[in-house]
Amino acid sequence: MSRSQLVAEHLPLLRRYARALTGSQTSGDAYVAAMLEALLQDPSLLEEKFGPRAGLFRLFTRIWNSVSLNENAEAPASAQAASEQRLSNITPLARQAFLLLSLEGFSEQEVAHILDTEVSKIRELTDTAGRELAAEIATDVLIIEDETFIAMDLESLIKNLGHNVIGVARTHADAVALAKNKKPGLILADIQLADGSSGLDAVNELLRSFEVPVVFITAYPERFLTGERPEPAFLISKPFQPAMVSAVASQALFFQRNSRNRASRAAAS
Structure with missing residues (x-):
């Protein structure tokens, strides 16, 4: 499979992640576009230690973290699920760790590689995300x-x-x-x-x-x-890690609320 085919295969998942991370599809797509432009200019930027998908998410993370205005992403539309709005309130790095683990299904080792940190830090971040979500x-x-x-x-x-x-x-x-x-x-x-x-x-x-x-x-x-x-x-x-229980419990509640919001919008339409 060619490099362009690999990118195209994983692009929908990356766009999903970008939307959840930024709070809107428009803002998320802007970061994805910036990543693709960087990759076109220098294909060697795509590291494949954990495979092409993890490599794409790692490159996207470098783009996201390098832009100083990423906290000023476009505000969510009024029809966006309340659970997505809650998610956007989580501390940015903890939000990334939570989404990569729970939404995208990466392992702790893969998330540590994507975020360029240690597994112990990922556990700390997911615990933070769990606490911040639980407060909501x-x-x-x-x-x-x-x-x-x-x-x-x-x-x-x-x-x-x-x-x-x-x-x-x-x-x-x-x-x-x-x-x-x-x-x-x-x-x-x-x-x-x-x-x-x-x-x-x-x-x-x-x-x-x-x-x-x-x-x-x-x-x-x-x-x-x-x-x-x-x-x-x-x-x-x-045996379990407390941070994992915190993250998964919050994940279960988050996605249940998200599902209910989608069902309510469908019933109202």
């Missing part, structure tokens, strides 16, 4: 986890993000009972529970009654991949 979209959280110390760590983390923990369930039955009277806005769930019951089954039962984003945190990711799982759902393997 705080909600009630149900934790389904049978290991006491892990449950305590998750509860502390979630509270520090600004969310309210409505309870910690150790079994399928506990989870259903806790959610019965007060529907959570987010669920963090283990898959294998203390009494041999399944957190995945508990979540699927709850989702028959109401819609809620779910993050599974488990030492048995293969059970998530082979079981009847809700969509969309997010998966974190144990």
Whole structure:
């Protein structure tokens, strides 16, 4: 595949990222155009250590960070989703790390390469993004986890993000009972529970009654991949990094709000 074909293949994803980063498609496309112009003048600018897609995002980041007016990007149109407006309020570097991980699906190592920093810094940035997003979209959280110390760590983390923990369930039955009277806005769930019951089954039962984003945190990711799982759902393997929980929880809430806004606009049109 030629260089131009590689660029064309990944261009739609880069434009999506640029819009989310800048707050508008017009502004995002201006940065993409500047990147393409730079690449035409000097093809060697495209580094491919992690492949052409990561190379394009790395070059785009160099363009974005080199323009002093990038904080003055065109204001979002009034019809733009409120969640996108919230996202534009996140500190710029943390916003980049969050979007590259959650929206574009790059690994921590790839994001560190794209942003020209260390993996430890990426974790710090995603934690920052998670906290800043949580301040905008705080909600009630149900934790389904049978290991006491892990449950305590998750509860502390979630509270520090600004969310309210409505309870910690150790079994399928506990989870259903806790959610019965007060529907959570987010669920963090283990898959294998203390009494041999399944957190995945508990979540699927709850989702028959109401819609809620779910993050599974488990030492048995293969059970998530082979079981009847809700969509969309997010998966974190144990042992986990607190920054990853922060970022993924905020990611789940962000994309749920974004989806609801799109559905509302579609219904109104």
